[in-house]
Amino acid sequence: MTYIVKPKFHHPELPKNRLGYTHRDYEGKISTLCAGCGHDSITAAIIEACFELSIEPHRVAKISGIGCSSKTPDYFLGNSHGFNSVHGRMPSVLTGANLANRDLIYLGVSGDGDSASIGLGQFAHCMRRGVNLVYVVENNGVYGLTKGQFSATADRGSKSKRGVTNTDNAIDMVGIALQLGASFVARSFSGDKKQLVPIIKAAIEHQGAAFIDVISPCVAFNNHAGSTKSFDYVREHNEAVNFLDFMTGRAPIHVDYAPGTVEMVEQHDGTTLALRKLDAEYDVHDRLAAMSFIAQHASQGQIVTGLLYVEQDASDLHGHLNTVAAPLNSLGEKELCPGSAALNAINAGLR
Amino acid sequence: MPIQSVNDFVVRFANVNGSGSASANELFARAVLRMGIPVAPRNIFPSNIQGLPTWYEVRISESGYLGARGGTDLMVAMNPQTWDKDVGGIEPGGYLLYDSTKPMPKTKFREDITVIGVPFTAICNREYTDPRQRQLFKNIIYIGALSALLDMDVAAIERLIAEQYKGKEKLFDANRRALHLGRDWVMMNMEHPIGLRLKRANAVGDRIFIEGNAAAALGAVYGGATICAWYPITPSSSLAEAFNRYCRRLRVNDSKENKFAIVQAEDELASIGIVIGAGWNGARAFTATSGPGISLMQEFLGLAYFSEIPAVIFDVQRAGPSTGMPTRTQQTDIISCAYASHGDTKHILLFPEDPAETFDFGAAAFDLADRLQTPVFVMMDLDIGMNHRLCRPLTWDDSRKYDRGKVMTAAALEAGADFGRYLDVDGDGIPYRTYPGTHSTKGSFFTRGTSRDRYARYTEEGPAYADNMQRLLRKFETAKDLVPRPLQANAEKPTKYGVIYFGSTSPAMDEAIEMLESKGQYLDRLRVRAFPFHSSVTSFIADHDFTFVVEQNRDGQLRSLVVNECGVDPVRLVPILHYDGTPITARFIARAIGEHLDAFKVTPLRKVIS
Numbered sequence: 014m015t016y017i018v019k020p021k022f023h024h025p026e027l028p029k030n031r032l033g034y035t036h037r038d039y040e041g042k043i044s045t046l047c048a049g050c051g052h053d054s055i056t057a058a059i060i061e062a063c064f065e066l067s068i069e070p071h072r073v074a075k076i077s078g079i080g081c082s083s084k085t086p087d088y089f090l091g092n093s094h095g096f097n098s099v100h101g102r103m104p105s106v107l108t109g110a111n112l113a114n115r116d117l118i119y120l121g122v123s124g125d126g127d128s129a130s131i132g133l134g135q136f137a138h139c140m141r142r143g144v145n146l147v148y149v150v151e152n153n154g155v156y157g158l159t160k161g162q163f164s165a166t167a168d169r170g171s172k173s174k175r176g177v178t179n180t181d182n183a184i185d186m187v188g189i190a191l192q193l194g195a196s197f198v199a200r201s202f203s204g205d206k207k208q209l210v211p212i213i214k215a216a217i218e219h220q221g222a223a224f225i226d227v228i229s230p231c232v233a234f235n236n237h238a239g240s241t242k243s244f245d246y247v248r249e250h251n252e253a254v255n256f257l258d259f260m261t262g263r264a265p266i267h268v269d270y271a272p273g274t275v276e277m278v279e280q281h282d283g284t285t286l287a288l289r290k291l292d293a294e295y296d297v298h299d300r301l302a303a304m305s306f307i308a309q310h311a312s313q314g315q316i317v318t319g320l321l322y323v324e325q326d327a328s329d330l331h332g333h334l335n336t337v338a339a340p341l342n343s344l345g346e347k348e349l350c351p352g353s354a355a356l357n358a359i360n361a362g363l364r
Numbered sequence: 365m366p367i368q369s370v371n372d373f374v375v376r377f378a379n380v381n382g383s384g385s386a387s388a389n390e391l392f393a394r395a396v397l398r399m400g401i402p403v404a405p406r407n408i409f410p411s412n413i414q415g416l417p418t419w420y421e422v423r424i425s426e427s428g429y430l431g432a433r434g435g436t437d438l439m440v441a442m443n444p445q446t447w448d449k450d451v452g453g454i455e456p457g458g459y460l461l462y463d464s465t466k467p468m469p470k471t472k473f474r475e476d477i478t479v480i481g482v483p484f485t486a487i488c489n490r491e492y493t494d495p496r497q498r499q500l501f502k503n504i505i506y507i508g509a510l511s512a513l514l515d516m517d518v519a520a521i522e523r524l525i526a527e528q529y530k531g532k533e534k535l536f537d538a539n540r541r542a543l544h545l546g547r548d549w550v551m552m553n554m555e556h557p558i559g560l561r562l563k564r565a566n567a568v569g570d571r572i573f574i575e576g577n578a579a580a581a582l583g584a585v586y587g588g589a590t591i592c593a594w595y596p597i598t599p600s601s602s603l604a605e606a607f608n609r610y611c612r613r614l615r616v617n618d619s620k621e622n623k624f625a626i627v628q629a630e631d632e633l634a635s636i637g638i639v640i641g642a643g644w645n646g647a648r649a650f651t652a653t654s655g656p657g658i659s660l661m662q663e664f665l666g667l668a669y670f671s672e673i674p675a676v677i678f679d680v681q682r683a684g685p686s687t688g689m690p691t692r693t694q695q696t697d698i699i700s701c702a703y704a705s706h707g708d709t710k711h712i713l714l715f716p717e718d719p720a721e722t723f724d725f726g727a728a729a730f731d732l733a734d735r736l737q738t739p740v741f742v743m744m745d746l747d748i749g750m751n752h753r754l755c756r757p758l759t760w761d762d763s764r765k766y767d768r769g770k771v772m773t774a775a776a777l778e779a780g781a782d783f784g785r786y787l788d789v790d791g792d793g794i795p796y797r798t799y800p801g802t803h804s805t806k807g808s809f810f811t812r813g814t815s816r817d818r819y820a821r822y823t824e825e826g827p828a829y830a831d832n833m834q835r836l837l838r839k840f841e842t843a844k845d846l847v848p849r850p851l852q853a854n855a856e857k858p859t860k861y862g863v864i865y866f867g868s869t870s871p872a873m874d875e876a877i878e879m880l881e882s883k884g885q886y887l888d889r890l891r892v893r894a895f896p897f898h899s900s901v902t903s904f905i906a907d908h909d910f911t912f913v914v915e916q917n918r919d920g921q922l923r924s925l926v927v928n929e930c931g932v933d934p935v936r937l938v939p940i941l942h943y944d945g946t947p948i949t950a951r952f953i954a955r956a957i958g959e960h961l962d963a964f965k966v967t968p969l970r971k972v973i974s
Binding site: 071114135334336341344346349353356 | 397570571572573574582585586588590591593614615617619620621622623624625626627629630631633634635636637638639640641642643644645646647649663664667757758759760761762764765766798799800801802803804805808809810811812813814822
């Protein structure tokens with residue numbers, strides 16, 4: 014659909030954010046994905062989240078791997094630099110980019126083929142290093158671009174469009190992210206924008222490794238009966254544990270929920286998350302309980318969604334490496350080159 | 365007749381890996397240097413931590429020959445496992461120093477060598493009770509014995525020990541005592557010195573003694589690298605470790621914060637991915653690896669070539685293919701680096717000859733990568749990387765500025781510059797780039813490994829694809845004049861023969877030239893220092909009937925590259941190949957080239973008959 018030129022005019026009274034930007038300023042090129050694709054809803058949610066947070070688009074770096082999901086960074090934040098890298102290797106490219114300039118916001122977009130199969134290793138190591146990023150997996154359980162093969166997140170026993178039953182166990186990326194120390198872990202559904210947008214906003218503000226698994230049905234190859242990643246199946250089995258209201262530190266906190274149903278979570282950067290608890294027992298600060306809760310529900314065919322874990326005092330890779338506050342890419346000879354006198358001293362020590 | 369030689373011989377230590385011999389052997393080499401006599405030590409070690417045989421060869425050469433010579437004049441045989449091979453490897457008239465604590469049958473020795481037995485184990489058992497001390501001090505004791513046998517300046521050795529154990533008096537005393545135990549035993553019990561002697565000279569000058577991996581790391585520090593991502597692999601690991609060490613010394617600010625980031629990645633794919641991500645985002649980044657790592661990085665290297673992202677790769681080559689011989693040297697990744705990745709690619713390679721040039725090229729690689737917006741390989745090898753080599757001091761011009769290449773600024777964008785990421789504005793094939801986050805509305809683009817037009821828009825149109833591929837070729841042409849030029853040295857007499865060589869072959873080549881000239885065989889030589897090849901490579905070959913190409917691999921990889929890139933008739937390029945994993949020697953080169961030259965001179969049969 015790239016032959017369609019996106020019209021530039023828009024309604025004069027479109028709402029503007031703090032920067033004076035409208036939604037349109039957060040859009041990208043027209044999507045070339047199939048009509049009705051879940052990924053386009055995630056794109057819309059990212060646009061909404063960035064608009065509402067009044068993020069300057071050019072302060073975001075969008076990095077992806079290969080696949081349908083990895084194409085989407087072209088469809089949002091047109092004024093951001095994007096990097097559609099190598100299959101399964103978004104995490105390493107993003108890690109390098111993040112090390113080069115700690116001042117930008119890093120949005121890693123990937124799919125289940127990209128991150129759970131070919132890139133499982135890089136996904137895992139990115140999580141355990143605590144790279145400050147938002148890692149979105151647009152999870153449809155299927156290889157779309159190559160026409161419908163199972164991916165590694167397809168549930169055992171689920172059926173492909175061609176009628177083949179999957180006999181391999183599924184990889185639960187949320188479980189892996191929790192186990193490996195991601196400091197913000199959430200799952201959502203592309204069909205539930207109300208749940209997804211606040212999660213993306215909270216993840217962006219989170220200063221550490223934030224992982225979001227978004228179930229995103231593939232309308233072309235994985236939306237049939239027998240699939241566990243179809244719109245109908247996900248709607249029927251969605252077990253949301255909470256609902257998030259995102260507030261910045263600047264806005265006055267106003268809560269009008271029934272007592273005991275809301276938990277206010279202060280984040281490191283001064284933002285506050287108002288967690289509306291749908292499951293009274295669920296504790297978002299207990300990593301081990303979260304893993305067990307999710308696994309138990311998965312065994313009953315339930316898909317647990319919501320903010321599943323958050324570490325309030327998260328640290329990130331720059332903290333671990335004790336790097337200077339200035340972006341490394343801004344340093345020049347003066348800061349980096351020790352000069353000839355130091356070299357002569359080194360020479361003297363080598364005789 | 366025992367060999368008689370002053371300041372010109374080879375000592376080889378045969379040890380057991382993990383016995384603590386390495387530092388004692390290095391002490392010996394350094395002591396010779398301190399006497400003003402050039403040495404070239406080489407580690408010959410197994411892929412093992414403890415128990416397997418290891419050797420340390422020290423070539424002593426007042427004339428300054430630093431290549432491996434081949435053969436052993438004095439064998440210090442401390443490893444019973446390799447006894448027969450070690451004794452067999454001694455030159456006729458050579459010497460054998462061994463531990464005579466246990467009697468050895470006469471058949472274990474040779475008639476044509478001088479055998480020197482010192483009861484090292486007995487001395488240790490007498491002096492020490494702790495088993496580890498017995499093992500460690502045995503090494504220092506044999507250095508003490510050598511000091512008497514070779515007539516060394518014992519004060520020079522003591523000074524080195526004092527420097528090593530500065531502030532640790534007890535250790536200094538213990539080591540000095542061990543040194544004298546060995547020295548005194550020889551002085552009291554046998555004739556000394558032997559026919560091999562060291563005499564104070566003045567042939568070292570201001571040269572330094574450094575491993576190539578350390579020099580490369582310093583090159584990265586001086587060249588402005590801030591990010592290093594690596595995966596441990598012999599023989600390159602000590603490069604990343606040295607970068608860490610030097611950064612901790614030279615790159616920490618007053619608030620104790622680091623002006624560098626080092627990530628030990630999960631594999632080589634992640635290493636190069638991190639480097640490419642950092643390069644894309646405007647930081648200078650590198651990885652250090654060896655052949656197997658290069659194989660793993662292929663896909664990413666194609667991405668960096670095609671999407672034009674600076675990256676620096678230090679490839680410390682080892683013997684391949686596959687795991688090959690991980691601790692043996694070769695120049696064997698030339699083709700896999702030059703044409704890394706699927707599709708049509710060509711990459712920049714630099715071939716340093718020694719640590720000093722590795723420092724220079726290491727720093728220059730970052731300028732070249734930024735200028736050319738492409739991966740740059742610094743092609744080292746184990747021989748350069750993991751051995752201490754005597755070389756000129758490292759130098760840096762303080763007025764030097766980093767060349768960050770064509771980076772479009774916010775001001776230029778604001779002024780209305782036409783920004784096309786892949787637009788050849790200057791006709792040199794090099795487009796402008798922007799760093800992410802430069803400007804709020806201008807200059808952003810989408811980087812991809814898929815085909816794109818001059819404005820970075822996705823396209824599968826044939827002409828746009830071909831246009832881009834042609835521009836990449838123009839860029840490679842531009843590189844020819846930016847990379848280090850070949851160095852030519854002509855023979856004293858005009859000759860029809862030339863030789864091309866590169867990298868660690870250099871010291872052996874210099875010596876081989878002297879050996880050949882002494883036989884009246886003259887060669888012009890060209891040391892290639894980079895790929896793409898400068899036009900002088902083609903003209904050098906054109907100027908000679910035959911050109912030998914000396915390299916350390918089986919298939920003549922550099923020769924193939926010359927044939928392919930310079931359009932040269934392969935018949936005129938005679939391969940001289942050394943690939944058994946040991947460093948190439950002057951003796952090998954001189955013999956191989958000499959045989960060819962003799963064959964060229966054979967009078968044709970027809971002439972003889974008529």
